[in-house]
Amino acid sequence: MRRTGPLALLGIAVVGAVIGWLLQVALVAGGAPSFIPPVTLYSVLFLLAAGLLLLGRPVRRVVKGKADRPIDPFYAMRILVLAKASGLAGALLVGGAAALLLYAVSRTGTAATPAFWPDVLTGIGALVLCAAGLVVEWWCRIPPQDRAENPESTLEQR
Structure with missing residues (x-):
């Protein structure tokens, strides 16, 4: 799996901003009040970030060689996929929140x-x-891996 790049995050944030802006405009145009994020939304975002860091800590300890016992590779893979999904979802929500903020400030002209x-x-x-x-x-x-230590791990010898 490739690491998440900054351009992908920026593109996803722009998509989130466009979607957030269009949804806010559609709500107001339809006569509904504009969307104000509830306390539970940003509270859960902080809790998800803390939980992800706690779940990723055992994997980090194994990678650094400080763990007492090995870790299940499927657990590590699931944490990696959760981390990637959290990064992408966070970028999408950053764009959406920026659009909501820009819309709210543009309507009143003040903070x-x-x-x-x-x-x-x-x-x-x-x-x-x-x-x-x-x-x-x-x-x-x-x-x-060091090729001198583990020569059978190289692709050239297959």
Whole structure:
């Protein structure tokens, strides 16, 4: 699996911003109130980031050689996939939260809107989730093997 690149994250954040903006415009155009993120949304984003870091810690210890016992490779793979998904979802939500914030500020012309702080906290929570996903994805990286120590692991000898 390849590591998540910054261009992919930026592209996903732009997609999230476009979707967030269009959904907010559609809500208001339909006569519904604009969307204000609830407390549970950004709270859960922070909790997911903390949980991901806790789940990735055993994998990091094994990769660094500080673990007492080996780890199940399927567990490590699942944590890696969860980290990648968290990074991508965090980037999508960063874009969506930025669009909601921009929409709220553009409608009132000031930061004194009731949606300002929930939008900011949602953006920060999404950014923390994205960062936690990238950190755990980096933790799950297997260090390169020395070819002199393990010659049967090279592809040239197959």
